[in-house]
Amino acid sequence: MLTIFNLHARVGDNEILKGVNLKVRAGEVHAIMGPNGSGKSTLAGVLAGRDVFEVTEGDVLFDGKNLLEMDPEERAREGVFLAFQYPVEIPGVSNTYFLKAAVNAIRKHRGLEELDAMDFMNLMKEKLKILHIDEDLLKRPVNEGFSGGEKKRNEIFQMAVLEPRLCILDETDSGLDIDALRTVADGVNALRSPDRAFLVITHYQRLLNYIVPDKVHVLFDGRIVKSGGKELALELESKGYGWIEEELAHAARA
Amino acid sequence: MTGVIDIKETYFSRFSELERALGEREGSPLHRLRQLAIERFAELGFPTTDDEEWRFTNVAPLAQVSFRLPAANEPPAVELKQLLPSWLQAAAGPRLVFVNGRMIPTWSNTDGLPPGVVVTSLGQRLATGAVPAPLGRYADFDVHPFVALNTAFFREGAVVALPKGCVLTDPIHLVWISAAAGEPIMTHPRHLILAGVQTQARIVESYFGPEGAVYFTNAVTEVVLEESAIVEHTKVQQESTEAFHLAAVQVHQDRDSRFTSHAIALGGGLVRNDINVILDAPGTEATLNGLYVGTGRQLIDNHTRIDHARPHGASHELYKGILDGQARGVFNGKIYVHPGAQKTDAKQTNKTLLLSDEAQINSKPQLEIYADDVKCTHGATIGQVAEDMLFYLRTRGIGQDEARRLLTFAFANEVLERLSVEPLRAWLEARFLQSPTAGRETHR
Ligand SMILES: Nc1ncnc2c1ncn2[C@@H]1O[C@H](COP(=O)(O)OP(=O)(O)OP(=O)(O)O)[C@@H](O)[C@H]1O
Ligand SMILES: [Mg+2]
Numbered sequence: 241m242l243t244i245f246n247l248h249a250r251v252g253d254n255e256i257l258k259g260v261n262l263k264v265r266a267g268e269v270h271a272i273m274g275p276n277g278s279g280k281s282t283l284a285g286v287l288a289g290r291d292v293f294e295v296t297e298g299d300v301l302f303d304g305k306n307l308l309e310m311d312p313e314e315r316a317r318e319g320v321f322l323a324f325q326y327p328v329e330i331p332g333v334s335n336t337y338f339l340k341a342a343v344n345a346i347r348k349h350r351g352l353e354e355l356d357a358m359d360f361m362n363l364m365k366e367k368l369k370i371l372h373i374d375e376d377l378l379k380r381p382v383n384e385g386f387s388g389g390e391k392k393r394n395e396i397f398q399m400a401v402l403e404p405r406l407c408i409l410d411e412t413d414s415g416l417d418i419d420a421l422r423t424v425a426d427g428v429n430a431l432r433s434p435d436r437a438f439l440v441i442t443h444y445q446r447l448l449n450y451i452v453p454d455k456v457h458v459l460f461d462g463r464i465v466k467s468g469g470k471e472l473a474l475e476l477e478s479k480g481y482g483w484i485e486e487e488l489a490h491a492a493r494a
Numbered sequence: 495m496t497g498v499i500d501i502k503e504t505y506f507s508r509f510s511e512l513e514r515a516l517g518e519r520e521g522s523p524l525h526r527l528r529q530l531a532i533e534r535f536a537e538l539g540f541p542t543t544d545d546e547e548w549r550f551t552n553v554a555p556l557a558q559v560s561f562r563l564p565a566a567n568e569p570p571a572v573e574l575k576q577l578l579p580s581w582l583q584a585a586a587g588p589r590l591v592f593v594n595g596r597m598i599p600t601w602s603n604t605d606g607l608p609p610g611v612v613v614t615s616l617g618q619r620l621a622t623g624a625v626p627a628p629l630g631r632y633a634d635f636d637v638h639p640f641v642a643l644n645t646a647f648f649r650e651g652a653v654v655a656l657p658k659g660c661v662l663t664d665p666i667h668l669v670w671i672s673a674a675a676g677e678p679i680m681t682h683p684r685h686l687i688l689a690g691v692q693t694q695a696r697i698v699e700s701y702f703g704p705e706g707a708v709y710f711t712n713a714v715t716e717v718v719l720e721e722s723a724i725v726e727h728t729k730v731q732q733e734s735t736e737a738f739h740l741a742a743v744q745v746h747q748d749r750d751s752r753f754t755s756h757a758i759a760l761g762g763g764l765v766r767n768d769i770n771v772i773l774d775a776p777g778t779e780a781t782l783n784g785l786y787v788g789t790g791r792q793l794i795d796n797h798t799r800i801d802h803a804r805p806h807g808a809s810h811e812l813y814k815g816i817l818d819g820q821a822r823g824v825f826n827g828k829i830y831v832h833p834g835a836q837k838t839d840a841k842q843t844n845k846t847l848l849l850s851d852e853a854q855i856n857s858k859p860q861l862e863i864y865a866d867d868v869k870c871t872h873g874a875t876i877g878q879v880a881e882d883m884l885f886y887l888r889t890r891g892i893g894q895d896e897a898r899r900l901l902t903f904a905f906a907n908e909v910l911e912r913l914s915v916e917p918l919r920a921w922l923e924a925r926f927l928q929s930p931t932a933g934r935e936t937h938r
Contacts, residue, residue, distance in 0.1 A: 288889050289885075289888070289889070290885060291885075311888065311894070312885060312888035312889050313888045313889075313891055313892060313893050313894065313897075315889075316888070316889050316890055316891035317891045321889075322889055324886070327886070328882050328883050328885075328886040330883050330886065330887070330901070330904060331904060331908070332903070332904025332905060332907040332908055333900055333901070333903075333904045337900070338887070338890070338892075338900070339890075341887075341890075341892050341896060341900065342887075342890035342891045342892055345890075345891040345892050345893060345896070346891040349891070381904075398890065402890065402891070
């Protein structure tokens with residue numbers, strides 16, 4: 241579904257991604273871990289189409305299409321979704337209005353009819369119920385004045401509504417209490433299906449107890465330096481990243 | 495029609511025409527008032543950009559057109575139905591509709607008002623020789639040349655008077671339409687709102703004209719709030735983008751009264767709005783909300799002045815602007831706290847969204863404080879649509895243009911959501927969501 245080949249990206253003169261390679265198949269869950277500043281959010285941003293990141297080399301194919309050539313909205317309509325590490329507050333735009341615009345833009349792209357007010361509200365209510373989120377959310381302006389946990393829940397709610405095919409979660413679990421963490425896990429698990437894939441960026445094993453990854457990758461200084469199964473996450477949690485650094489240094493000497 | 499006209503000569507000769515048409519008795523109080531005003535106007539002339547109050551607003555284009563006075567009952571050049579926007583057709587409440595400077599009884603309706611309430615045409619009042627007492631008492635024509643011009647020339651407008659304790663639920667609509675065929679006209683609407691003790695009312699002034707038409711609207715509104723009166727004044731301006739719109743609102747507040755203004759400026763080529771509020775007794779509160787939207791080569795100037803003359807007064811001011819194309823905006827917000835006006839609480843905010851590189855805003859807060867125990871704050875921001883918000887919306891599938899519209903609407907909505915006249919609010923919301931600078935309803 242997603243193939244990242246030798247991806248290099250920079251901000252200004254600062255090269256952040258230095259040749260990322262990754263292959264994600266439909267139905268899989270991949271976890272990406274790595275120390276602060278290693279480029280995890282940059283990778284997520286490049287996939288979503290943030291233009292501060294300049295791609296200098298490499299390719300990204302999504303269902304065989306060149307993702308890097310698409311505008312952010314086109315990527316979203318094709319089924320890429322990014323749950324932001326730091327969701328943006330948009331005062332003055334209600335969640336309802338925002339989501340209706342999003343749902344209908346995506347439906348239109350898929351050749352479906354726009355939802356009328358009634359069907360749209362039913363869809364909202366159904367999704368809120370699955371995630372145990374209060375209906376108040378709909379009336380509130382997008383993320384404005386939300387606590388960190390509320391913002392993350394709102395990201396998951398949007399994901400549930402938009403039903404993307406590739407879900408990228410950028411530290412959606414960071415700073416969450418256990419209830420909010422369950423919302424995130426429920427949201428992801430409700431969406432899991434053979435034709436959908438997840439890229440879960442996280443620092444912790446906690447979320448991975450609920451969403452068991454097929455593969456775990458370590459992003460280090462702009463490269464994926466190690467990949468393994470779900471046990472790699474446990475190892476990283478208990479031992480930190482020091483040993484990986486040592487391994488790298490050792491490999492460099494050899 | 496182009497080339498600079500002799501202001502004095504032109505306006506004096508128009509004044510003579512008016513005198514002949516009105517036939518007011520020489521030496522009568524009203525005639526005296528007009529005389530003083532035209533003389534004062536002759537002394538003041540049109541302001542130049544050397545005048546601090548007009549620094550960014552050059553009215554020279556106004557002096558290039560020789561405006562005529564409309565004839566009696568000059569029919570509109572366009573069908574009225576086309577000029578009234580849908581929100582006004584849907585709005586409930588009594589209304590006075592003026593076309594080309596005259597009240598149109600068939601379009602007006604003042605049925606069902608509570609006993610004692612006056613909603614009437616100033617023209618009809620003047621025709622009976624009865625001049626409403628406070629007319630001209632509050633709007634000072636000594637310094638403001640266009641108030642002087644209005645005072646010399648007014649012949650129509652509304653007189654609204656609410657007796658003690660009267661509470662009106664529906665707003666009163668004062669609709670002013672300029673749509674004359676032939677040479678450009680000028681009109682000088684003059685409204686007088688008298689809100690008695692413990693009254694409550696909403697007044698909605700609206701101004702329209704067919705797109706492309708050249709004309710000059712020079713309005714003055716006096717609002718007087720007696721003790722504990724609550725008045726909400728909404729002004730929606732959707733003039734032709736070739737029109738000149740100058741308007742002054744003068745508000746006088748007595749003890750414990752509450753005044754709210756919503757000033758929505760969407761049309762007009764050269765626009766100047768002055769709102770002066772005097773909090774002339776303890777315990778008063780004034781709220782001034784404003785939204786100005788300009789595109790093309792529009793110039794929209796908002797000058798507000800709040801005089802805190804007595805203690806325990808509060809004022810809240812929020813003006814927001816959206817400027818595209820080569821449009822220019824001016825915001826000048828003066829807050830004057832007089833000696834002795836202790837415990838004054840004044841807050842002023844001006845925010846402008848610039849949608850193009852060539853759009854401009856000159857924003858100037860002016861705080862003059864002569865009392866020591868007061869709280870006065872002001873803030874001004876100028877910015878573009880926030881890139882991070884835009885990106886966020888786009889990652890949810892919303893196209894770039896729609897995302898921009900949505901964010902522009904969100905910016906405007908902070909002012910729009912305060913509007914209490916629901917058909918107007920809903921109409922504006924729909925307009926903004928369609929196009930960020932579609933201030934005017936497009937006429938077919
Ligand atoms: N917009 C930007 N402008 C300049 N530098 C940036 C920008 N975004 C990221 N960087 C830099 O790129 C590097 C990688 O940042 P990134 O946010 O991708 O790391 P991360 O792995 O997500 O870290 P964390 O675990 O803290 O979220 C950092 O050095 C950061 O300072
Ligand atoms: Mg990050």
